[in-house]
Amino acid sequence: MISALKRGSGKKSKKCCMTNKITRTVAGSLLRLMPRFAFPRLNAFLFRMQGYGVHPSARIFSTARILGDITVTIGESTFIGHEALIMGGESSITIGKNCDISSRVSIVSGTHETDMAGDRSAGKGIGKDIVIDDGVWIGFGALILPGVTIGRKAVIGAGSVVTRDIPPFTICAGNPCRPVKRWNPGTNSFDPPA
Numbered sequence: 001m002i003s004a005l006k007r008g009s010g011k012k013s014k015k016c017c018m019t020n021k022i023t024r025t026v027a028g029s030l031l032r033l034m035p036r037f038a039f040p041r042l043n044a045f046l047f048r049m050q051g052y053g054v055h056p057s058a059r060i061f062s063t064a065r066i067l068g069d070i071t072v073t074i075g076e077s078t079f080i081g082h083e084a085l086i087m088g089g090e091s092s093i094t095i096g097k098n099c100d101i102s103s104r105v106s107i108v109s110g111t112h113e114t115d116m117a118g119d120r121s122a123g124k125g126i127g128k129d130i131v132i133d134d135g136v137w138i139g140f141g142a143l144i145l146p147g148v149t150i151g152r153k154a155v156i157g158a159g160s161v162v163t164r165d166i167p168p169f170t171i172c173a174g175n176p177c178r179p180v181k182r183w184n185p186g187t188n189s190f191d192p193p194a
């Protein structure tokens with residue numbers, strides 16, 4: 001897995017920060033001009049120009065969005081589909097190598113402390129890191145919530161809502177997302193969940 005790049009981290013001169021901001025803005029504007037289903041490697045380069053830790057062999061459709069003050073790492077040969085949304089604040093989202101993140105998947109690391117004493121229920125904003133391990137496949141429209149880890153080569157069914165950690169080598173689905181099948185390496189087939 002490649003090392004993380006955090007936007008805006010480290011001590012930098014004012015001139016350097018301004019140059020970075022301009023680079024990010026130009027890269028973001030170019031992404032919006034790119035065709036929807038073409039040049040996924042060039043798009044990955046433009047996301048890298050925006051300061052995200054995207055491996056050069058990753059492929060990302062131009063309509064995918066990364067928003068917020070997050071550290072994002074996207075590994076080797078990983079694919080991110082049409083209108084996928086990766087967002088949060090003060091946290092990291094790590095996607096391993098050889099992952100397939102289907103279209104309209106949302107990966108959201110930001111949340112709030114609940115505050116019943118104050119005027120609003122959404123209290124202090126917080127971020128909880130998300131880890132998606134190597135070889136994971138996430139189906140169309142799934143929602144990955146703050147703080148979860150999805151184990152290696154797990155499969156997440158279309159439209160699922162992932163609220164808890166997902167074991168490796170399992171097929172999981174539903175809301176809340178739970179294992180429906182578990183790979184048995186002895187027989188190279190699937191068993192019902194334990």
Ligand SMILES: CC(C)(COP(=O)(O)OP(=O)(O)OC[C@H]1O[C@@H](n2cnc3c(N)ncnc32)[C@H](O)[C@@H]1OP(=O)(O)O)[C@@H](O)C(=O)NCCC(=O)NCCS
Nearest residue numbers: 102138139140155156157158159160171172173174180181
């Ligand atoms: C998760 C998935 C891969 C499982 O496929 P599968 O191994 O053939 O699973 P099955 O069809 O045998 O289903 C097993 C059980 O899980 C349930 N299930 C499967 N997918 C589900 C989903 N997305 N949401 C809720 N339940 C689901 C089935 O209803 C079944 O439950 P049952 O045994 O009570 O009837 C598949 O259903 C899926 O969601 N594929 C993603 C499609 C997609 O996103 N395409 C976009 C391009 S990548």
